[in-house]
Amino acid sequence: MPEVTNCIRRLRFDNGEMTQQELAVRAGVTRQTIIAIEAGKYAPSLPLAFRIARAFGAKVEEVFEYHEAPPSAPQA
Amino acid sequence: MSAEQKRAWLVLIVTIVSVGGYVVLVPFVGAWAAFTFGLYFLLLFLPLVGRKQPADERDKSIARRGTMAGGLASYLAFVLGCMGTWWVAFAWKGQEQVSVHTMGIIACLGALVFWSVRSIVILVLYGRHVEADDA
Numbered sequence: 746m747p748e749v750t751n752c753i754r755r756l757r758f759d760n761g762e763m764t765q766q767e768l769a770v771r772a773g774v775t776r777q778t779i780i781a782i783e784a785g786k787y788a789p790s791l792p793l794a795f796r797i798a799r800a801f802g803a804k805v806e807e808v809f810e811y812h813e814a815p816p817s818a819p820q821a
Numbered sequence: 822m823s824a825e826q827k828r829a830w831l832v833l834i835v836t837i838v839s840v841g842g843y844v845v846l847v848p849f850v851g852a853w854a855a856f857t858f859g860l861y862f863l864l865l866f867l868p869l870v871g872r873k874q875p876a877d878e879r880d881k882s883i884a885r886r887g888t889m890a891g892g893l894a895s896y897l898a899f900v901l902g903c904m905g906t907w908w909v910a911f912a913w914k915g916q917e918q919v920s921v922h923t924m925g926i927i928a929c930l931g932a933l934v935f936w937s938v939r940s941i942v943i944l945v946l947y948g949r950h951v952e953a954d955d956a
Contacts, residue, residue: 774878775879778878778879778880786949787950787952788951789878790878
């Protein structure tokens with residue numbers, strides 16, 4: 746499971762079935778990058794995460810969720 | 822397909838044609854077959870391929886990782902090439918001199934390894950999970 750998950754697909758649906766191309770233009774990236782982010786294949790940078798959230802009029806934590814990995818035991 | 826992917830495929834095609842042409846022509850023209858590596862001059866035109874398509878942070882991140890991997894592999898090939906030359910010439914054949922062409926061959930090998938590894942890594946990364954450089 747990727748550490749950063751997102752609900753971009755649902756947010757696009759909630760925002761009048763916004764297309765990936767439309768979101769890409771608003772966020773200033775290519776459609777391929779939106780596809781990769783939506784599929785969890787690419788973890789975006791902070792500025793891009795904020796731009797995507799802004800495109801939906803949402804907070805960044807409403808779009809992306811961070812799943813903290815369990816800390817590894819310190820070695821003696 | 823992004824511009825970087827198109828470039829990577831072009832590099833791989835040029836590499837396959839160059840190496841394949843060399844292998845096929847060596848029995849007929851000997852060392853002159855190395856002229857097939859002149860195709861590598863085509864790579865100078867790489868910036869023209871897909872230049873209308875803008876690159877974003879993911880493209881740049883993948884290209885940077887590909888370049889790093891290509892550079893590391895190329896350096897490794899250079900070191901192994903130099904060590905192999907030393908081993909064959911001095912330790913095995915007992916020669917005290919090495920042809921000046923050997924350095925040219927090692928340089929060609931380095932370029933071949935750099936472009937090939939860079940392209941393969943780029944194509945692989947486009948299909949796998951990648952993180953932004955500052956993520």
